[in-house]
Amino acid sequence: MSGDQECDLLFTGATVFDGTGAAPVMQDVAIAEGRIIAVGSGLTLTAAETRDARGLALAPGFIDVHTHDDLAVFRRSTILPKLSQGVTTVVTGNCGISLAPSPLVIRDVPVPPLDLIATADDYRYASFGAFLDAMRAAGPAVNVVPLVGHTALRARVMEALDGPASADEIAAMRRDLAEALDQGAAGLSTGLAYPPAKGSTTGEIVTLATDVAAAGKLWTTHMRDERSGVVSAVAETIDIARRSGARTLISHHKCCGQAAFGLSRTTLAMIEEARAEMPLDIDVYPYTASSTVLIEAYVRDSRKVTISWSDPHPEMAGRDLAEVAAEWGVDVNEAVGRLKPGGAIYHQMDDGDLERILTWPPSLIGSDGLPRDKRPHPRLWASFPLVLGHFARDRGLLSQAQAVAKMTGQTAKVLGLADRGRIAEGCAADVVLFDPAEIRAVADYDTPDAPSAGVTAVYVNGQLAYAPDAPDGAGAGQVL
Ligand SMILES: [Zn+2]
Structure with missing residues (x-):
C-alpha cells in the first residue's frame, strides 16, 4: 500500500505476532479511526503519528x-x-x-x-x-x-x-x-x-x-x-x-x-x-495455586494456604493459615471458621x-x-x-x-469476536507492544500487585490506554 492514504498511527518495523500462531514477521501496521487499515512492509501512508517499533513485538491486545x-x-x-x-x-x-x-x-x-x-x-x-x-x-x-x-x-x-x-x-x-x-x-x-x-x-x-x-x-x-x-x-x-x-x-x-x-x-x-x-x-x-473463598475441603487438599482476605480479620490477609491457627491455638478448621467470610490461595x-x-x-x-x-x-x-x-x-x-x-x-x-484477536486489515485496533526478550511477570506470591516488565504500550480501539510512564490513558473500551 502506498500513496497519499492517511492514518492516525503508523507503527514501523514491528515484529508482528498476528494472533494466528504463525511465526512473527517484521512489518508496519497502520491504524485509522480505531481500526487496523494496513499491514505490510514499507507502508508509506501519511500518518498523524509514527511510532518506531523496531525491536518490539506488536500483537493483538x-x-x-x-x-x-x-x-x-x-x-x-x-x-x-x-x-x-x-x-x-x-x-x-x-x-x-x-x-x-x-x-x-x-x-x-x-x-x-x-x-x-x-x-x-x-x-x-x-x-x-x-x-x-x-x-x-x-x-x-x-x-x-x-x-x-x-x-x-x-x-x-x-x-x-x-x-x-x-x-x-x-x-x-x-x-x-x-x-x-x-x-x-x-x-x-x-x-x-x-x-x-x-x-x-x-x-x-x-x-x-x-x-x-x-x-x-x-x-x-x-x-x-x-x-x-x-x-x-x-x-x-x-x-x-x-x-x-x-x-x-x-x-x-x-x-x-x-x-x-x-x-x-x-x-x-x-x-x-x-x-x-x-x-x-x-x-x-x-x-x-488456585484462589477462591475459604472452604474447608480445599484447605485439607492443599500443601499450603495463604489468606487473601477476611472480613472479620482483615489483618490476616497475606498470612499463612497454619501459622494463624497455631498462633490462635486452634485447629485449622476452627481458624477457617473464624476467618470467614474470606478468601485464600491454595497451593494444590x-x-x-x-x-x-x-x-x-x-x-x-x-x-x-x-x-x-x-x-x-x-x-x-x-x-x-x-x-x-x-x-x-x-x-x-x-x-x-x-x-x-x-x-x-x-x-x-x-x-465469536470476528474482528478482534488478530493483526489484520479491518480488525479493531486493539494492540499491545512488548519487548519479547524482556517481558516477564514481576508480581509473585510475596509481591502480588506489581505491574509486569516489558509491556511498552497498550492500545484499545486505536487509543493509547496504557504505557508504564504515562499516568493515564483513554477509556476507549466497548461492550462487545
Ligand atoms: Zn471459577
Whole structure:
C-alpha cells in the first residue's frame, strides 16, 4: 500500500505476532479511526503519528477470557492489573458470579462466592441492561464481554440454595436469563463446584444451556468437581454440551489435590475426542495455586494456604493459615471458621498437569484474577507475561507465537469476536507492544500487585490506554 492514504498511527518495523500462531514477521501496521487499515512492509501512508517499533513485538491486545472484573472495569485503577499486562478485552461474569442482575432480591447480602467480586452495596443493578448502561457511561478502559452468572440467577429466585431448583424456579431463571441475553449478555456462566449451585441437577443446566444455544451464545463452566472427581465432571460437561448444543468453555481447567494429580491426561483426551463433534474449549491460568473463598475441603487438599482476605480479620490477609491457627491455638478448621467470610490461595496442583493443560494447543489463557482481594493471587497482575516470559521464552514449553494465539486469535474465535484477536486489515485496533526478550511477570506470591516488565504500550480501539510512564490513558473500551 502506498500513496497519499492517511492514518492516525503508523507503527514501523514491528515484529508482528498476528494472533494466528504463525511465526512473527517484521512489518508496519497502520491504524485509522480505531481500526487496523494496513499491514505490510514499507507502508508509506501519511500518518498523524509514527511510532518506531523496531525491536518490539506488536500483537493483538490480549483477551482475558476468564475474569471476575465485573466491578473492576468501572475504574481505571482497578483494571490496571489487566491493562498493564497488555490485556485489552476481559470476559466478565464467570463461575456463576455476575454483578447483574442483582442477586439481592430475596436476601440482603451476597452469598459466597458472590461476595468474591462485590459487596451488597455494589450489587445494585436490577437488570443486565442497567449494568451495561452504567458500564458504557463509565467509559471502561478495556473492552468487555459480559456473561450472566447462574448462581446470581439462582440467588434471585431460590430461598434455599443447597438443593435442586423447582420447575417454577427454573422458569423464573429462564425469564431472567432470556432478558439478560436479550440485553447484551454474551452467554451464561455456571459455578457448579460452589455450594449455592452444587445442588442444581444436570437437567437444570441443560435447560438453561439450551436457551443459551438458541440465542447463539456461550456457556462457560467452573465444573462441579476439579478434584478427584474431575473426570466425571468433564463427562457431565460434555453431556450438557451435547444435549444443549451450546458452545461450551470449561473454565480454568485444573486437577486439584494429590488424588487428582495426572488426571489431565484423561480429561484432555476426553475433551479432544468430544471436540470432533461439538464446539468445546478450555481455558487455564498459569499457576499451581488456585484462589477462591475459604472452604474447608480445599484447605485439607492443599500443601499450603495463604489468606487473601477476611472480613472479620482483615489483618490476616497475606498470612499463612497454619501459622494463624497455631498462633490462635486452634485447629485449622476452627481458624477457617473464624476467618470467614474470606478468601485464600491454595497451593494444590501439580506442575505436570499445569504444563500439560497450558501447552495443549487449543487451551486459552485466562487470569481468573480476583481484583477485590486484599492480598490477591499474583495471577491477577501477571498471568499473561508469565506465559510469554517464563513458560514460552525461558522454558521453551511453547513458542511466543503460540502463546500469543492462546491469548488472542484462538480466544476471539471461541468468543465469536470476528474482528478482534488478530493483526489484520479491518480488525479493531486493539494492540499491545512488548519487548519479547524482556517481558516477564514481576508480581509473585510475596509481591502480588506489581505491574509486569516489558509491556511498552497498550492500545484499545486505536487509543493509547496504557504505557508504564504515562499516568493515564483513554477509556476507549466497548461492550462487545
Ligand atoms: Zn471459577
